[in-house]
Amino acid sequence: MKRRLLLTAATGSLLALGGCASQSIDQYRNDKPTLDLKDYFNGTLDAYGVFTDRSGSVVKRFTVVMNCSWQGDQGVLDEDFTYSDGSKQKRIWRLTRLADGRYTGTADDVIGVAQGQARGNAFYWTYTLSLPVDGSVYEVRFDDWMYLMTDKVMLNKATMSKFGVKLGEVTLSFTRR
Template sequence: MKRRLLLGAAAASTLALGGCASQQIDGYASEQPTLDLRSYFNGTLDAYGIFTDRSGQVVKRFTVLMQCSWSGDDGVLDEAFSYSDGSTQRRVWRLKKLPDGQYTGQADDVVGTALGTSRGNALNWRYTLALPVDGRVFEVQFDDWMYLMTPTVMLNKARMSKFGVYLGEVTLSFTRRAAA
């Protein structure tokens, strides 16, 4: 009887730990349309997003107007945020395309350097953001996944955590404006 309980507990813990496994970027290698950051993040984009807390409650809504440009392998994404509470924010990303679908990025409120990998229609972007909350600044880790749906629409889901503790998610939809 003890042996069955131990085997059952071992199987249950294996299943529980397997449920914690994260997705892998290489699983998207054959997905279409192929995401090329230099093409997609070029020109003007509009984004619409929400931040949800651990319970799934929408805490904040926002829009983003993005002006994006590239010179060779160096890109600038100038983001102007407008939040539902009337506040605004600006973040300017400086991106660098590296070999094999790798990217790095920096912005004034990003701690260190963001690292990204693109395969197929997806980009996984990981970074630490200095996030102001109620007069204090917290360093929060982002595990950001972007999926190109059509040549003009991309969906984005970012998981936020601190010390490995899940805080909530940011969900965005990007729309690339037609060239004038």
């Protein structure tokens, strides 16, 4: 009886953990339109977004103007942020396209190297950002999922976490001019 109870508990735990599994980039392999970062992030784009806390409340709104260019497999995404409180920020991503839809990227406020991969209409991108908040700087992990909706519109949902604890989300839409 004890053995049966232990087996049932173990099976239930595995099923519960399986429900927590994260999505896989490969599940988007056949989704259209097909995202080519080099093609989409080329020229000028506008983005509109919000930061939300763990409860889903909007903490800050922002807009971004992105000037993007590529030379071979090297891309530059020059981002100018304007926040709802009037503050401004600049981030310049330097991307490298690798084989199999993979990308790496760096920026001055990114710790280490960002890693990403595109499949079908989706792009998964993860990195650690030095995030200034109220006079302090925190190292926050970002897990970005981008989905190409049309040749002009892409949606992005990023989860921010620290020590595995979800801090909030960033949701934004990109529009090519």
